[in-house]
Amino acid sequence: MTHPNPHMAEPGTAERAARWAVVVFLLLASVTLAFGLGYGVKDLSDGGSSSTQSDLRPAANAVDDPLDSELLNEIISVLEEHYVDRGELDPEALKQAAIDGIIQSLNDRETSYISPEQLRQFQFDSGSSYEGIGATVSDRTGEIQIVAPYRDSPAEKAGIKAGDVILEVEGESTEGWTADQAVERIRGPKGTAVSLTVRHVDGSSEALTVTRGEIPLESVFREPILEVLAGESGTELVDREGNPATDIAYVNISRFRENTLEELRQKAGDIEAQGYRGLILDLRSNPGGYLLPTVQVADEFLNQGAIITEVDASGRQQTTSARPGGILTKIPVVILMDEGSASGAEVLAAAIRDNGRGTIVGTRSFGKGTVNIPVELTACNDPDGCGALYVSVGRWLTPAGEQIEGLGITPDVELPMTSDQYIDEGDLQLFEAIDILRGNQ
Secondary structure, eight states: OOOSSOOOOOOOOHHHHHHHHHHHHHHHSSSSETTTTTTTGGGGGGGGGGOOOOOGOTTTTTTOOOOOOOHHHHHHHHHHHTTEEEEEOOOHHHHHHHHHHHHHTTOTTTOOOOOHHHHHOSOOOOOOOOEEEOEEOOOOOSSEEEEETTTTOHHHTOOOTTTTTEEEETTEEOOOHHHHHHHHHHHOOOTTTTEEEOOOOOOOOOEEEEEEEEEEOOEEEEEEESSSSSSTTTTBBBTTTOOBOEEEEEEEOOOOHHHHOHHHHHHHHHTTGGGSSSSEEOOOTTOOBBBBHHHHHHHHHHSSSOOOOETTTOOEEEEEEEOOOOOTTSSEEEEEOOOTOOOOOHHHHHHHHTTEEEEEEEEEOOOOOOOEEEOOOOOOTTTTOOEEEEEEEEEOOOOTTOOOTTTTOOOSSEEOHHHHHHHHHHHHHHHHHHHHHHOOO
């Protein structure tokens, strides 16, 4: 996810170890949201538009009713009249159960229902900042777990670490909560406080008060996201021997936002002119983002060739190709990827690799290869609104014609890394990238 300030105070060795254990082992859930950020940037979507897609709604005069709504209404009427515990029936719960059943029957982890409250809370944009605590949350494990706090964020300053589990919010247990519910409760205006009880990776619990702030959403960094040698190298890029790797350039892209291309050009536009031997492109734990900046960034690495192919619901294919003139089209590239690399990160990695521009090192990526859009729902006659459906409308194929969804991208050099290995030996994946670029492999 995004790290607002790359010039962070270096954490202690124990903290780094806890963070890395999660970075290595934690698969991002299909609903992975920055607090206060919103659905428009959680997955690879069509671009920066904040509008819903009204052209995808059924016609108002449609007569086909495959769900037989009258039958559903009759079932509810029978329950209300005859069910032994009819006094405990909750109409909202029944409605939600019906919605959940429909979505679950699709067997598509990326399509989801967004409630009216969530629709009001979340904004479908990727602005330059947001107000919240500055962390990413996942419910994949059945608990509300921190994937990573942003650099120099209120969450990090309060002592929240990657892998922590949020047990309570304002004294209320999070047991049974979804990631969406946690986001709703924890986000809020800057300057306000939220009380959290967290269980750290070491098993200890702690009550914390976090003052929300304005979180700048940067996405491109020239410093390693992980200290290369734990407790020794700081923000410096070093090799296996601990020597400065001044012959190698490094770029981390944390996710793809509307301003990612501009950031990349500003921060990495001089790399090829500096005479580096090669470039390490670190996409580890990058959960994706918008399609347009993903394609734009890929175009900076390619003078020609396919970037991505979309297959729509009718089976039609449309391929987006690179144009000449990128800022990083000549320098050799090694991409770092892990289980948390998803969506746009997978598109970029495959585009560079399949076009012969780079090598991928790390572990198989997450496997998020659908294009999703929010479609606002209008047929419920509820003054508070009907919510929206976040629906998969297409799938992506790599330039080599391989499906990403559910499969991920297999690295050229498979290199898992445990927390113990990181603590004892350093960032082995990054060392491997340096060795490849130096011709030592």
